[in-house]
Amino acid sequence: MPIRQFQAQRMHAPRDFQSIENSPICVEIGAGKGKHALLFSEQNPQLKLVAVERTREKFLAMQKQHQLEGQDNLTPIHADALPWVVHALYPQQVQHFFILYPNPEPHNPAQRWLNMPFFEFLISRLQTHGTITLASNIPEYIVEAEQQLQKVWNLPYEKQVIASDSARTHFEIKYLERGELCQQLVISKPENYATRFDGFQPLQGQNTQVIEPKNVK
Structure with a gap:
């Protein structure tokens, strides 16, 4: 099926959005209660993992377990993944994405x-x-x-x-x-x-700023 172009510049920032530094990270989308995120961060202490979960109840369960286990290379994020990725991530920043059992x-x-x-x-x-x-x-x-x-x-x-x-x-x-x-x-x-978004910098939570992707064919 044909794929239309994604309108990244129209994405509003998640509530209480906080930017992250431009350094290599791994990202889990739809992390649920954090079972994989906690296990991965424990087994890979040399890697930083950001675990994004939209559902508040599941996020709170992940956050609670993370506080108990204390992996300092794991950052749980309560947000919808699409706007968070657009506002937070830099081009070619992510080492590994995990999308495990999505809807x-x-x-x-x-x-x-x-x-x-x-x-x-x-x-x-x-x-x-x-x-x-x-x-x-x-x-x-x-x-x-x-x-x-x-x-x-x-x-x-x-x-x-x-x-x-x-x-x-x-x-x-x-x-x-x-x-x-x-x-x-x-x-x-x-x-x-190459993608049409290789020059697109993160919006960093600025809802009113419009940044057009570079190298659009």
């Missing part, structure tokens, strides 16, 4: 991650050779994402079956206990990959 949007396919114009902006924030890990328990979701990677985004990826004893998220545990097939696509950004 499959059964009644609105245009809102699936690889069908959204926003996905181009997300790629622009990713470092060269950085990765996006997209996991799902729905085979059709993975198949459609593969088709979009091949036909629209022209990005290399590796398709992986998730081990039956994996326990990164509460959803993953539930799906695997049911015996469902869980899969992930590990998407890579090759050298010289």
Whole structure:
């Protein structure tokens, strides 16, 4: 399906937005109660992870557990991911994105991650050779994402079956206990990959500022 251009400059900042420094980070989108975020930050102390969750109840659960465990390389953020990414992240800043078991949007396919114009902006924030890990328990979701990677985004990826004893998220545990097939696509950004947002700087919470993306074809 055709993808229209994302209108980044129209995104309003999340409530209580705070900017971050321009240094390499990892980002989890839809972090839920933070099970993966807490585990990843504990296992990778050399990496900084920002875990973004929109639902207040889940965010508070993640924040509470983070306060108990105390990983100083993890920053939980309560925000909608799209405006937060536009306002906070710099071009080629992110080492790894994690999108684990997103809403499959059964009644609105245009809102699936690889069908959204926003996905181009997300790629622009990713470092060269950085990765996006997209996991799902729905085979059709993975198949459609593969088709979009091949036909629209022209990005290399590796398709992986998730081990039956994996326990990164509460959803993953539930799906695997049911015996469902869980899969992930590990998407890579090759050298010289260009987007229309490569020169787009973060809005830094300024709702009234309009910054047009550079190198628009």
